[in-house]
Amino acid sequence: MLSLGIVGLPNVGKSTLFNALTSAKADAANYPFCTVEPNVGIVEVPDPRLAALAEVVKPQRVVPAVVQFVDIAGLVKGASSGEGLGNKFLANIRETDAIVHVVRCFDDPDVLHVMGSVDPVRDREVIELELAIADLGTVEKRLDRVRRSAKSGDKEAQAELPVLEKAYQALSDGKGLWEAGLTDEERALLKPLSLLTAKPVLYAANVSDAELTGEEGPHLRALREAVRRSGEHAEVVPFSAKIEAELAELPPEDRGDFLASLGLTSAGLDRLIRASYALLGLETYFTAGEQEVRAWTIHRGDTAPKAAGVIHTDFERGFIRGETVSFDDFVALGGWKGAREKGAVRSEGKEYVVQDGDVMLFRFNV
Numbered sequence: 001m002l003s004l005g006i007v008g009l010p011n012v013g014k015s016t017l018f019n020a021l022t023s024a025k026a027d028a029a030n031y032p033f034c035t036v037e038p039n040v041g042i043v044e045v046p047d048p049r050l051a052a053l054a055e056v057v058k059p060q061r062v063v064p065a066v067v068q069f070v071d072i073a074g075l076v077k078g079a080s081s082g083e084g085l086g087n088k089f090l091a092n093i094r095e096t097d098a099i100v101h102v103v104r105c106f107d108d109p110d111v112l113h114v115m116g117s118v119d120p121v122r123d124r125e126v127i128e129l130e131l132a133i134a135d136l137g138t139v140e141k142r143l144d145r146v147r148r149s150a151k152s153g154d155k156e157a158q159a160e161l162p163v164l165e166k167a168y169q170a171l172s173d174g175k176g177l178w179e180a181g182l183t184d185e186e187r188a189l190l191k192p193l194s195l196l197t198a199k200p201v202l203y204a205a206n207v208s209d210a211e212l213t214g215e216e217g218p219h220l221r222a223l224r225e226a227v228r229r230s231g232e233h234a235e236v237v238p239f240s241a242k243i244e245a246e247l248a249e250l251p252p253e254d255r256g257d258f259l260a261s262l263g264l265t266s267a268g269l270d271r272l273i274r275a276s277y278a279l280l281g282l283e284t285y286f287t288a289g290e291q292e293v294r295a296w297t298i299h300r301g302d303t304a305p306k307a308a309g310v311i312h313t314d315f316e317r318g319f320i321r322g323e324t325v326s327f328d329d330f331v332a333l334g335g336w337k338g339a340r341e342k343g344a345v346r347s348e349g350k351e352y353v354v355q356d357g358d359v360m361l362f363r364f365n366v
Contacts, residue, residue, distance in 0.1 A: 001042075002297060003068040004202075004276060005093025007131070008102035009123050010114045013206035013241035015039075017102060018071040020244035021269050039071040045284075045295065046270050049327055049357065053286060053293045056335045063294040065284060067273055070096055090134050094194040097280055099201050100272065101127060105219035105238075106208040120205070120223040129174050131196040136171040138193055143168055163189045171197070178232050200279045203227060203236040204272060212240055213263040235275045239268030283356035286327065287311070288335070304352040308362045318366035322348045327357035336361070 008014045022041025045065040054062045070093050093099065103120045104113065115122070143164045149157035163186045170180035176197030182190070190198055203223065211217050216224075216238075224236050247255050247267055259267060277283070281300040285307055286293065298307045304324075309316030325336075329344040339345045354360070 001066055001068055002276065002280070002282065003070065003096040004098055004100050005096035005199075006069060006071045006100045006102060006204075007093065007127055009104070009127065011112055012102050012104040012123070014071060014102045016241040016245055017204065017206070017239070017268075018069060020241065020248040021069055021272075041069050041071070043067045043069060043269065043273070045273055045297075046267075047284060047295055049284075049286070050293060050295055052331050053288050053327070053359070056331055057288045057290065057293055059288070059290055059293045061292045063292055065295040065297045067276065068096075069100075090131070090196060094196065096199065098276060099131075099196065099199050100204050100276075101201055102204045102206060103223055105205045105217065105223060106211075107219075118219060120219050121226040124203070124223065124226060128176050128197070132171050132174055132176050135177070135195045135197050136168070138195060139164055139168050139171060142193060160189050167195070178234075179230060201232065201234045202272070202275055202279055203234055204268075205236050205238045206241050207238045209240050209243060209262070212238060212243070235279065237268070237271050237275050239271065244268045283354070285354050285356070285358045285360055287361070288330065288359050289361075298354060300356075302354055303350060304348050304354055304360070304362075305350050307354040307360070308364065311362070314366045315362050315364050318364040319350060320363040320365055322352060322354075323361040323363070324348050324352070324354075325359050326355070327359060330359045 006014050006018060018039060018041060021043050022039075043066060045067055047064060050062055050064055072090070072092050101124065103123055104118055105120050107118055115126075143161075146157045146161050146164055150161045163182075166182070166186070167177055167180060167190060170177060177190070177195060178197060178201070182198075187198060205220050205223055207217065207220055211220060220236070220238060227234055227236055243262065243264075244267065247258060250258055255267065259265065277297075282297055283300050283302075284295050284297060286295055288294075296307070296310050298310055304322040305316045305319040308319050308322065323345055324347075325333075325339045325345045329339055329342075330336075333339045333342050333344055336345070
C-alpha cells in the first residue's frame, strides 16, 4: 500500500485536507497545534477503469487500490529543539513512501498564520530545515557506531562510512539529502535509516478558489520558483482545502457536477494521488473475475512474477505464466471469453514487464 506522510506548519490546511481526503474527523480548528496525535486514513485511488471492468464482468465486489495518508501535528521553527510540540511526531512518517508538504499560498486575514505572514518560500525552508535537523540526529548516532566498526576492519561499515559522512555534511549545512547529490547506490545504503529528507517530496499548494481556475497568484509562483531553484525533482500540486472539504460533504454522484460548476475537471485528491504515483513510478494492473474486480499497485518495470507477488508471495514463488490482455481489449471484446476468441490474450513468462492497465490471470504451482 502506498503511504504518504503529510507535513507542514500549523494552519496551512493540513488537517482540512486530511479530513477531506479520508472523511476522517480530525480536529481542524483555526488555531495552532490543534492536531496533537497522528491521524492515519485510508483513501481509495480513483480509477474509472474499475467501473468499466465491473460493467463487463459483473463481479460480486469491486476493490480499488488504496493510499494511506499519515497526518502529523503542525511543525514550527525550532521543533527539533523542543519548540511547539517538538519533533516527536516525525517518527510517525519515517516509514512512509513519500512526503506531502502542504504549503499555504493564499491570503486571508481571518485565518491565522503561526509566523505572522504568508510566505510559502520561508515556510518551505522552515519545515525542510526541521526535517534535516531531525535526520542529522539519526545520522550522527549511526555514524558513531559505523566509525568504530570500520576501524575494526568491518567491510560493510567501511563501505557505509563515506556515504554517512557525505549525508552528515549536507544535513549539518541545513540541506535535505535530495540536495546532497547522492547516487542510487548511496541512497540504497542509507535506506534502512528511513531518513525524512531522502524521501520523495510532493508539494500541495493550498491556494484560493479563484486560482484553481484562473491565473496563478504570486505565492504559488514564488513556491514553484523556489522548488525549481533547489534542483528538487518535485511537483507542485495546487488545491483548495476549502473546495476539498465541500466535496467531501457531497454524495459521490454529485461531485462531478460540483467540480464542473467551478470550472474544474478533477478534485485535488485525484491530482495528488496521480502525482504521487508518477513521483514514485507506480502503475496499476487489474484482476477481473466473477468474485471480484481489483486494482493492484506495482512499480513501473516490475515483471509478471513480481506483480503476482503483490497478490500473494506463493504466486511469485510458484509462478508459471501470466495470461494477459490490455484493458482496452478486455472491455471492447467483452471480457476473458471474447478476448480469447479474438486472440487478444497473451501467455507471458517470467521476463514479461507488466504494463499499466494490464488485466492478468496468473498460473502458479507451489
